[in-house]
Amino acid sequence: MMTLNRMFRVCVSRSLLVFSLALMPISLFAATPLDINTATASQFAAVMSGVGLKKAEAIIAYRDANGRFDSIEQLSSVKGIGAGLLARNKDLIQVVNEEETTN
Structure with a gap:
């Protein structure tokens, strides 16, 4: 017992x-940091602090309209994404070069 x-x-x-x-x-x-050029809206919302589904959808819309991001800092061009939010999330996101994904 x-x-x-x-x-x-x-x-x-x-x-x-x-x-x-x-x-x-x-x-x-x-x-593994999230690639901002391939991430879905739900992945952005799940990984990034301060990013809900609306901001995540805005990131996707910006990427669709303007093409691939060249740097993480380029996310600040998306409405609602500022320097503080980027600083908080810099270790969670990345930009993977197209050559790296095709090799």
Whole structure:
């Protein structure tokens, strides 16, 4: 028969396991910066702090109208994206050169 202490430890360890598995996709996704030239609106909203679906859709619309981004800083041309938001997210996003994706 399990003691109360052992039952508590088992419950805590299993809860931590479930919690860590639930966060795994987020941590794996965040490990590789998001390519702003290929990301979907839902990916932008999920990864970038301060970017909801509306801003994410504005980024996609800007990219569709103006072509690929040459730099992360070019995102500031999108309405609602400022220097502070870019600074907060600079480690989460990147621009992948077209040559890198075709090789």
